[in-house]
Amino acid sequence: MRDLSAGPSLLSVNTATVRKQAGLLEIIEACARHGIAAISPWRDQVAAVGLERAARAIKDAGLKLSGYCRGGLFPATGEHVMAARDDNRRAVDEAAALGAPCLILVAGGLPQFARPGSTPSKDLLGARTMIEDGIAELLAHAREARLPLALEPLHPMYAADRAAVNTLAQALDMADRLDPGGRDLGVAVDVYHTWWDPDLYAGIARAGRDHRLLAYHVCDWLVPTKDMLNDRGMMGDGVVDLRRIRRAVEDAGYTGLIEAEIFSDHWWAQPIDHVLATCVERYRSVV
Ligand code: ZN
Secondary structure, three states, X not given: OOOOOOOOXXXXXXXXXXXXXXXXXXXXXXXXXXXXXXXXXEHHHHHXXXXXXXXXXXXXXXXXXXXXXXXXXXOOOOHHHHHHHHHHHHHHHHHXXXXXXXXXXXXXXXXXHHOOOOOOOOOHHHHHHHHHHHHHHHHHHHHHOOOOEEEOOOOHHHOOOOEOOOOHHHHHHHHHHHOOOOOOEXXXXXXXXXXXXXXXXXXXXXXXXXXXXXXXXXXXXXXXOOOOOOEOEOOOOOOOOHHHHHHHHHHOOOOOOEEEOOOEHHHHOOOHHHHHHHHHHHHHHOO
């Protein structure tokens, strides 16, 4: 298991963690100031400053990327199918232009939530078929761009509105069908979404064996969790056995960055330097 106590040389910060405090350029500066190794930026934050300017700022600050957020939201009907396809291709192109190691995919839930305006449906199985078809199509474009796709299973509480891919096993099964023996479609393991899963450790081992572990995201699960989306905990403040999960991820062969990704009304209300300093301190002490 890697020793993280010396400093944040493997720490990445997902830029949504401080999205309420600052724009992307300020976030880049602040992360560099705290010695943080990498970021994972969001498309809207990159768009706000422009792709080229964002790429240059990241490079000038000496930061790496742990991913690019995000593509996906595949289930759609009517004209929204084409719009989803075009949008996802642009996401791949942007990720490649930024030099990101992968594009994070959040699959999408029922079509009316994934792509508003689509015909409302309760057909979750149908949504999963749309997801698989969408990834299959995007994969061809991603291969041309030489940009791996990282499918991130989300906690089942999001099955309707955010992602109908809810376990690591489900994501890996999909990857096996769409990218057999390949390295173009992998998974992102996020402790917030997967910590509860009785098959988590088997899934991590399998993902490692198949070379599909592309990203590792940390935060914590608070009890009680007061908001499904925006009450993620800072590492160490909740009940996730972070050390045990990281050991499993690293035992499975993962040598990449560790990304702190905290959507939290509490942490969004704190000064950016306090949030980043706390991320570094917790990364060193509890991750
Ligand atoms: Zn994540």
